[in-house]
Amino acid sequence: MCEVYTKAFVQTGMLAVNGRESYQHTPAQICPLVDQQRAANEIALVNTESGEVTYGIKSLFKIIGHAIPFFKPLFAFRPFIWLMTKIYAFISYNRKVIIPAVTKPNAVQPSFKLNYRIAYLLFTWFLTAFMLTKYAYLLTDFVPLGGNYREYFICGGQIVFQGFLINIYKKEKLWDYLGHMMTISFAGSLMLIAGLVINQLFNLNPIFYILYFLMVAGLMFLEHIRRSKILKLGWLMSITWVLYRLVVLALIFTA
DSSP states (O other), rough: HHHHHHHHHHHHHOTTTTOOOOOOOTTTGGGGOHHHHHHOOOOOOOOTTTEEEEHHHHHHHHHHHHHOGGGGHHTTTHHHHHHHHHHHHHHOOOOOOHHHOOOOOOOOOOOOOOHEEEEHHHHHHHHHHHHHHHGGGGGGTTTTOTTTTHHHHHHHHHHHHHHHHHHHHEEEEEEHHHHHHHHHHHHHHHHHHHHHHHHHOOOOOOOHHHHHHHHHHHHHHHHHHHHHHHHTTTHHHHHHHHHHHHHHHHHHHHO
């Protein structure tokens, strides 16, 4: 994620071509100036002439404010700084479960903050359930329409169910796994937006929407397998992930 927006800074001229480097490969002459662990949590901006180092959202404000002075008053507004600092931390402390990467042994890694991980699980749970509730109206020819809170209970139930299993199977990976699982669910719900938009524009056969939903579910399953391999969890959690959904579907049809 850091690579994406720093590359955008370079392409737009906000940073020099050689003005960015991953925190794992900070040049030796800069290392004494940078708190390596903090740089792993909050991107560091180093003035190599003065030695000044800023971190996180203040680094981004400094870069953007220098390129676009119009925003400087906003970036000096304390309530805005506080809000953006919280948003930045929310993304930063969850970025490893948003976009997974295989890490090298002994490499400096972002710190883990339980409060931000719980906030991320709640955020993705709510939005995923909200989108599924909306999409459920397109599937009424195939799946009975439930109450307003059915999808919230289903999504929340899967967090509890998978969390219980991973806590027994590999407790040390509990919060990482749940973060990855809910990223997959959230990504799937975002893909369903396309189906909702298509429904507003075209009068398609209802079978299109069930087929599209199954395609999204299949892609989610493949992504679950991929992320489970990165976490070295094997097949167990992917199998239980599917079994939970099948059991819930059976209960919906028999209710």
